[in-house]
Amino acid sequence: MAPTEAPFESTTPLILLSYDVSTTNRSAASRVAHLIFGRKDMPEALPRPYIRRPGVVWIGQSVFVLPQPLAAEPAEKLHGLGATVTMARVTIPPAEIEAFRRSSRDRSAV
16 A cells, blocks of 8 residues: 655644554554554545555654644554554655655555
8 A cells, every 4th residue: 555645734843753562462563554554455434544644754664754733643543552652843854755755655666
């Protein structure tokens, strides 16, 4: 499932969100993956996976940059699933965010 392309509003504060789930809790790890990435068999009527929401950019394993207004919801849900979540406000020029977006497209093609 490829991330939805959406430009960043340059005035929207950005949050770096990192999460970790214990490898011993496979059930939680699976639910976290479904929350973030979705499922191929998920009906369209269900909430959109976070990776496909406007402004969300996957940086790497368990790390995303997303608009501040969107950050609280996944953090809360991840905590509820037993994940450790760390967030920090970051400033990144839009062109540099686009470089990460291109990198994630390249990685998903493999």
